[in-house]
Amino acid sequence: MLIGIIGLGKMGGNITKKLLKNNHTCAVFDKNRTNIKNIEKKGAIGAKSLKCLVLSLSSPRTIWLMLPAGKITEKIILKLRQYMGKGDTILDGSNGYFKKDIKRSEKLVKRGINYIDVGVSGGIWGLKRGYCLMIGGNKKIFLKKKYIFCNLSSNKGYMYCGKVGSGHFVKMIHNGIEYGMMQSYAEGFDMMKNIKKTNVFYKHRYKLNLYDISEIWRRGSVIESWLLDLISVSLANDVKLKEFNGKVNDSGEVRWLIQTALEESMPLEVLTTSLYVRFNSRNYNRYGNKLLSAMRKQFGGHLEHFED
Structure with missing residues (x-):
């Protein structure tokens, strides 16, 4: 499957590498061009902009955000809303605030965009050990994206926690x-x-x-x-x-x-x-x-x- 990933820091870079190891194709974007070049060497497809990233994905698109919680994540999601469409899904892997997840999801749903909040534990060891994933959002969308969580976790270390915000709450x-x-x-x-x-x-x-x-x-x-x-x-x-x-x-x-x-x-x-x-x-x-x-x-x- 082709997955878009935004944010290639310590966590986002390793998540990309783990997905690549599990035979996913990853289109990636980061404000740091060096991060993009480094992950391209592992087999990812680098994008020059957020718009280019979205356009490189076929519908229904899946984009994983691995950015710091707060203003940066909010800003990127607002930009993605301009390019993404009905049936597309945003997975937010930041340590986000569950109350903001609920408000954010309400705005995205109006445009037909699905929003899944993912609490990620495992730190820089997740590439080797697997991640522990706590997931909130629409259960039907969770089940459709289950293969992603399965490939990132270890020993079924992922769980659907409930409606939107539940993953980040846990x-x-x-x-x-x-x-x-x-x-x-x-x-x-x-x-x-x-x-x-x-x-x-x-x-x-x-x-x-x-x-x-x-x-x-x-x-x-x-x-x-x-x-x-x-x-x-x-x-x-x-x-x-x-x-x-x-x-x-x-x-x-x-x-x-x-x-x-x-x-x-x-x-x-x-x-x-x-x-x-x-x-x-x-x-x-x-x-x-x-x-x-x-x-x-x-x-x-x-x-x-x-x-x-």
Whole structure:
């Protein structure tokens, strides 16, 4: 099948490569011409503009967007509306806000364009491991595009979550849980690294090897996970994490999660605190915050390097 893909960054580039490996033909566009040239070497068909991309696809067209959520995605969809027609489908793989999905879909449906929101997890490892996909939208359209999700995921790691917005809603919750898990690991390792000399344990302890601890916890422990695997990789490279400055960014989804919880008068103690810790990290340099940055780099390629 011929699929159009817009956005060839870390995620979009790998998604294109995975589709190409599964014998799909991919027409691609990115504002960075170098990204297009690099993916053309893998067998994709590069387009010079959004219009050229759309015209290169036969009806009914399928276009996957892998762009940052917000203004950029909104701008591109508005442009695509000019060129796409009845029966065409837009798949939005950004970490979008589910409320905006609903409004966006209503506008596209008036022109006969289908809209599917896809929450994508797997980061830069998705090419090798397969992606976890959470999908919302019209179920009939989901079933027609099921082959795409099947080829991108691993072990049937895709799910139809419900009507439009459901995919991004579930991904929003997923990212909140991810924040909480990361924060738990960060605080635990931070304590082992920085326990005060006045503590009785400090006076009698051997020097703790954080890398060895991460490795042993990966072997049968109840807290073993892929995040712990990535921690181990980071500590193997540099247990002091000198590469990172301890300032941890947030990509926005958990802010929406907290807003939604407030609307529902629902307490989310751990998830709210994990977001606030990231805010606070921009003022204080702690080992645990460096570990958060290291995890973000390992699974998503997010760069938060040390700065003087």
